[in-house]
Amino acid sequence: LRAAAPLLEGGFAPRIFYSGFGGFDLHGAQGAGVGAHATLLQRLDDAVGAFVQDMKNRGQWNNTRIVIHSEFGRRNYENASIGTDHGHGNCFLVLGGGINGGTHGPALVPSDLQSEYPTYAVDFRDVYRDVLENHLGVPDADPVFPEAQPISTNLGIA
Secondary structure (H helix, E strand, O other): OOOHHHHHHOOOOOOOOOOOOOOOOOOOOOOOOOOHHHHHHHHHHHHHHHHHHHHHHOOOHHHOOEEEOOOOEEOOOOOOOOOOOEEOEOOOEEEOOOOOOOOOOOOOOHHHHHOOOOOOOOOHHHHHHHHHHHOOOOOOOHHHOOOOOOOOOOOOOO
């Protein structure tokens, strides 16, 4: 993130930057604000917070979208190690100036939390499609995602 800010201000034309941050494949001792998971989330928060402040200081916040996601989901329930195992539940965080804030997609209902996996309700491609079309001005993002989607949701995020 630190390398992206001066490139944006320096007049370079890249419209998308990608940065990875690993170590989240934890299956135990999650939660309660302590431990490896809490430390990783704090590092992520610190990095994103510094980048957000930098973009605001540079007058670029309204031109910025940050999409944070994990490459794997989690199950609904705690395992024997007081953690969670790989599953289907996931979330995206989308930040930036002019974002339509809030929770997007259908609300969870009690039966969602009683099953092993939450109901498939929002396709990850719709999050990217929203940013591509509504922030970057791509007229039609369908060629980026040519495969059929079981569901499609107009999220109205960006």
